[in-house]
Amino acid sequence: MHRLIDRLEDKHCLTNDEWIALITDRSEAEYLFERARFTAKQYYGNAVYTRGLIEFTNYCKNNCYYCGIRRDNRNADRYRLSREDIMDCCRQGYELGFRTFVLQGGEDLYYTDERLVDIISEIRGHYPDCALTLSLGERSRESYQKLFDAGADRYLLRHETADEAHYKKLHPSEMSYENRIKCLYTLKEIGYQVGCGFMVGSPGQTIESLAKDMQFITELQPQMVGIGPFVPHHETPFSDETKGTVELTLYMLGLLRLLKPNLLLPATTALGTIDPRGREKGILAGANVVMPNLSPTRVRKKYELYDNKICTGDEAAECRTCLNRRMESIGYELAVDRGDPAQQ
Ligand code: 5AD
Numbered sequence: 001m002h003r004l005i006d007r008l009e010d011k012h013c014l015t016n017d018e019w020i021a022l023i024t025d026r027s028e029a030e031y032l033f034e035r036a037r038f039t040a041k042q043y044y045g046n047a048v049y050t051r052g053l054i055e056f057t058n059y060c061k062n063n064c065y066y067c068g069i070r071r072d073n074r075n076a077d078r079y080r081l082s083r084e085d086i087m088d089c090c091r092q093g094y095e096l097g098f099r100t101f102v103l104q105g106g107e108d109l110y111y112t113d114e115r116l117v118d119i120i121s122e123i124r125g126h127y128p129d130c131a132l133t134l135s136l137g138e139r140s141r142e143s144y145q146k147l148f149d150a151g152a153d154r155y156l157l158r159h160e161t162a163d164e165a166h167y168k169k170l171h172p173s174e175m176s177y178e179n180r181i182k183c184l185y186t187l188k189e190i191g192y193q194v195g196c197g198f199m200v201g202s203p204g205q206t207i208e209s210l211a212k213d214m215q216f217i218t219e220l221q222p223q224m225v226g227i228g229p230f231v232p233h234h235e236t237p238f239s240d241e242t243k244g245t246v247e248l249t250l251y252m253l254g255l256l257r258l259l260k261p262n263l264l265l266p267a268t269t270a271l272g273t274i275d276p277r278g279r280e281k282g283i284l285a286g287a288n289v290v291m292p293n294l295s296p297t298r299v300r301k302k303y304e305l306y307d308n309k310i311c312t313g314d315e316a317a318e319c320r321t322c323l324n325r326r327m328e329s330i331g332y333e334l335a336v337d338r339g340d341p342a343q344q
């Protein structure tokens with residue numbers, strides 16, 4: 001496996017069989033993390049980039065089997081943040097040192113292009129030195145273009161799995177794998193910095209599906225990849241499924257770092273949820289981004305994609321301080337920076 005890890009670090013790609021072999025035999029995980037950490041340090045030093053996440057709506061027209069805010073969850077307490085609420089989050093975030101804001105929400109038809117353009121333009125006008133990331137799911141090319149023109153610079157849309165049969169097990173038939181992938185290429189063509197990503201250990205995932213994820217990422221060449229363990233939510237069809245593991249999530253993070261050395265790779269909240277030191281471990285496995293929550297505390301608990309999500313009771317300032325301490329404990333520090341990709 002040493003050989004395959006070195007080959008990945010050298011060539012930034014592997015064949016499908018090599019991916020399968022390397023993901024199956026994880027006996028050299030410590031060596032992988034060493035190489036991944038070394039690579040991240042070369043590109044980003046000991047800086048960890050931060051993104052202030054604003055979860056502005058938990059209405060969603062989709063019904064993904066894994067997700068706590070799926071349409072059929074009648075017990076979800078739905079909310080939308082007003083434009084003023086969102087601006088308040090940004091103001092607070094800016095004071096705390098965030099220079100990237102991520103507007104994330106369910107696929108909520110209330111947010112027409114016009115409403116979104118208003119919000120985006122206002123943020124862009126107030127914070128010209130900040131990056132603005134959107135994470136609003138699948139939309140049309142025209143819509144993505146309008147939002148880009150209004151001032152958004154990045155877009156996160158996890159592909160969830162690059163294995164079409166597996167995609168069908170995670171989503172009802174009204175959703176299509178083909179459209180999801182098309183959206184990602186469209187976003188790239190428009191000029192967004194693009195992030196895809198997948199859950200680790202989602203029901204029905206195999207080593208072959210993970211190999212396909214790595215092949216897909218090699219092809220798409222996104223600037224960001226968000227991965228975290230699948231964590232069951234009690235009000236979903238997957239409530240009794242087993243959660244993903246810390247071990248495999250960290251391993252995939254290490255592989256992603258070597259696959260694309262300058263990748264923006266978050267140590268996610270889901271990873272912090274299944275392990276109290278999950279985010280620190282993620283950074284030590286090659287991640288270089290953290291995405292604490294800036295949403296008002298009164299709505300935090302309501303944006304529950306999975307059970308036991310951390311930080312739902314904490315103020316943004318508390319999370320900033322907490323993460324500062326956590327990163328310093330492993331020899332890293334939070335950067336006050338837009339956090340664009342380093343030159344490859
Ligand atoms: N466990 C882990 N991650 C989840 N997501 C949604 N539901 C869950 C869950 N139960 C992830 C999806 C989505 C992102 C916003 O959150 O990958 O793209």
Ligand code: FES
Binds near residue numbers: 310311318320322323
């Ligand atoms: Fe939110 Fe630690 S990051 S409390």
